[in-house]
Amino acid sequence: MWQLAAEAPAAGGLGAIGTFLPIILMFAVLYFLMIRPQQKRSKERNTMLGALKKNDKVVTIGGLHGTIVEITDDIVVLKVNDATKLTFDRSSISSVTSSAAVVESDK
Structure with missing residues (x-):
């Protein structure tokens, strides 16, 4: 009986890899489902x-719509x-609704 108990773990066998x-x-699943898409969005x-x-x-x-009048590296x-101009950090821009190339081609 003691002999069977000693042999049982070795019979299962994948070892450290298993x-x-x-x-x-x-x-791997976390990387492909969470980390990689976040890096792509960033x-x-x-x-x-x-x-x-x-x-x-x-x-x-914040949901404010406007047209860029001045732009620097950070502002x-x-x-x-x-009559209203507001100053924001560049990082506070969420999306571009239309670019200057489209606006100029409409004129």
């Missing part, structure tokens, strides 16, 4: 922020209506 395989698979957002230019119509993260000045 023990760590579920953990490795979990990390890269697209940085590209969009880098491509901002004067006369682009944008939406801020964007938006024209909200005829």
Whole structure:
């Protein structure tokens, strides 16, 4: 009887690889479902922020719609209506609704 108990663990046999395989698979699934898409969105957002230019119509993260009047490395000045200009950080721009190339081609 003691002899059978000693042989039982060795008969199951994948060893260390079998023990760590579920953990490795979990990390692979997490990478492809969570980490990689987040990196892709971050890269697209940085590209969009880098491509901002004067006369682009944008939406801020607060939902404010405006047209870029001035732009520097860190600051964007938006024209909200005829008399109102507001200053925002460049990182507060959420999306571009229409770019300056489209606005100029409509004229």
